[in-house]
Each structure stands twice: as C-alpha cells, then as structure tokens.
Amino acid sequence: YQRRVHGDDMAQLVAWGSCLPADPNRIILKKVVLTGQLYAIHKRQAVVRFMFHNEEDVEWFKPIELTTRYGHHGHIRQPLGTHGHMKCQFSNALQSDDKVYMSLYKRVYPKWTTIPCSWIGALEQMYDVPSLEVTHTPAVMDEDVGPS
Numbered sequence: 091y092q093r094r095v096h097g098d099d100m101a102q103l104v105a106w107g108s109c110l111p112a113d114p115n116r117i118i119l120k121k122v123v124l125t126g127q128l129y130a131i132h133k134r135q136a137v138v139r140f141m142f143h144n145e146e147d148v149e150w151f152k153p154i155e156l157t158t159r160y161g162h163h164g165h166i167r168q169p170l171g172t173h174g175h176m177k178c179q180f181s182n183a184l185q186s187d188d189k190v191y192m193s194l195y196k197r198v199y200p201k202w203t204t205i206p207c208s209w210i211g212a213l214e215q216m217y218d219v220p221s222l223e224v225t226h227t228p229a230v231m232d233e234d235v236g237p238s
Contacts, residue, residue: 120198126190129175133183135167138190142174151192156180159189 110116126141138156142148148169156164156178164180178190 118198120196122194124192145169148176
C-alpha cells in the first residue's frame with residue numbers, strides 16, 4: 091500500500107502478488123532453447139542444420155538430448171562437415187515441417203548490491219518504522235568470552 095502525498099490519509103493499492111518463503115536450497119535456473127532446421131530426413135535419422143556453426147560445438151553439445159515440436163526425443167550421433175551440420179537419431183519417424191530444439195539450463199544467482207540506500211530513512215519516518223540501522227554494538231561480557 092502507498093499513502094497519497096496530497097489529499098486524505100487513504101491507502102492506495104500499488105501491487106498484487108505472492109512471495110515465496112526464504113529457502114537456501116532453492117535453485118534459480120535460466121533456460122535457453124537452441125533451434126535447428128531439418129535438412130534431410132531418413133525415417134528416424136535426420137540431418138539438422140542452423141543450430142551450430144562449427145563441428146567443435148556439435149561435439150561439445152553431443153551428450154544433451156534433443157526434442158522436436160511434435161514431441162519426439164533424440165540425440166546427436168556425429169557432426170557432418172565443418173559448418174555445424176549434424177546427424178541425429180530420434181525416437182520416431184520425423185515430418186518435414188518439424189523443428190529440433192535443445193534446452194540448455196544455467197544456474198542464476200540473485201543480484202547482490204552493496205550500494206547504500208539514501209531513501210531508507212525517509213521511509214522509516216513516513217511509516218513510523220523503527221530504524222533498520224545498527225546504532226550501537228552490544229557490550230561483550232566476560233562470561234561470553236569463554237575460558238581464558
């Protein structure tokens with residue numbers, strides 16, 4: 091909620107949603123999908139192009155599973171030539187208007203900022219919130235230090 095600056099003391103709704111609980115075991119992933127075009131089809135085997143541009147990339151991504159728009163699964167068998175074409179084997183016979191997809195996932199970490207916020211003090215005064223800053227350090231007692 092946001093209070094209006096000019097006018098009455100009514101609150102105005104500025105956002106709607108939900109918040110996930112804090113869980114240190116949660117992993118945030120970013121998904122990227124590479125697409126390729128079928129060049130030649132021989133039943134369950136096909137030549138795919140326009141997914142990679144050299145044979146080193148084809149060899150690097152060889153262990154990753156391929157999928158098609160119609161739900162067939164497959165894998166890369168070998169690169170063809172030096173321009174990124176590759177032989178692929180699929181679970182069922184392919185159609186000529188099918189597309190080939192490769193899903194790649196990368197772990198993403200939340201942004202961590204250390205820039206001090208100059209507007210925190212104004213918000214604390216506006217909404218009568220106790221200060222978030224530590225103004226004093228707790229005194230250390232002799233009992234807390236441990237054996238000497």
